[in-house]
Amino acid sequence: MSGSAPVGRFAPTPSGRMHLGNVFAALIAWLSVRSRGGHLVLRMEDLDTQRTSEEYARILREDLMWLGLDWDLETPPQSSRSAVYDRYFEKLMDLGLLYPCYCTRSQLHSVNAPHLSDGTYVYPGTCRDLTPAQRESFGRAPAWRVRVPASQWQLTDLCQGEYTQDLEAECGDFVVRRADGIYVYQLAVTVDDGEAGVTEVVRGTDLLSSAPRQMYLQQLFGFSHPTYGHVPLLMSSDGRRLSKRDRDLDLGQLRLRCSAEHVLGVLAHAAGLMDKPEPISAKELATVFSWEKLRKDSIYLDSSALT
Ligand SMILES: [Zn+2]
Secondary structure (H helix, E strand, O other): OOOOOOEEEEOOOOOOOOEHHHHHHHHHHHHHHHOOOOEEEEOOOOOOOOOOOHHHHHHHHHHHHHHOOOOOEEOOOHHHOHHHHHHHHHHHHHOOOEEEEOOOHHHHHHOOOOEOOOOOEOOOOOOOOOOHHHHHHHOOOOEEEEOOOOOEEEEEEOOOEEEEEEHHHHOOOEEEEOOOOOEOHHHHHHHHHHHOOOOEEEEEHHHHHHHHHHHHHHHHHOOOOOEEEEEOOEEEOOOOEOOOOOHHHEHHHHHHHOOHHHHHHHHHHHOOOOOOOOOOOHHHHHOOOOOOOOOOOOEEEOHHHHO
């Protein structure tokens, strides 16, 4: 590893107010990079233009600033980059690695196969070797899948430690462009992080199983692999994963009753970074942050601490 300063990123989806799980992942991404004098890039992941809006993007920036989580550069939103993604898609096409897939969602889910923690089913290769005549016979636009060779992917996660995945057996050929022409997360995130020179990706542990797909695409596109840190999910005290549905814990509500320092102190304490849930600023927290202190398993949050 080079001694140069790390480049991290925030990559929120502007589809609503940040909830505490988003805040926690953003906080750790910020602390990891800022505690070592690195830089942060902000990017709006708005591939799903039906659910996202510029108004939510504006509020997200404002919420991050309120928390004291600043960034150095905002790169263009994903919704504006389909011409860029086209170039990388063509690259995969030129490598002979793409093929059209006509499977319907219900066909894919009816295969009683194991699936990864992010909900991805192992693709059985149904459309891998269709003849041109067979492809023609479907009479509709296909999704496009990238061929996955037999390969083991290994990474040393900053939080979860060693992680290994047999990409062919555990995932199989995966979709890079949907039938409606929209590029999927795997391709967009690989291109965006690669082009922005991101060296460290910190996000929720539910995305750990997708990292090998991105590492495979990074290799094909000629990008370096970033370091990964997959942080635990926040759970309510009754054992549910906190989500957007917990409206009283989104920033719109929290900002009405708590200071940023109060929210950060409660999160930092629950995550093992501080002995007591005392109010603290992001800057102060950066002076005591270390990955060693951070809890590795689910973090249970007593929401009464945020009333
Ligand atoms: Zn198929």
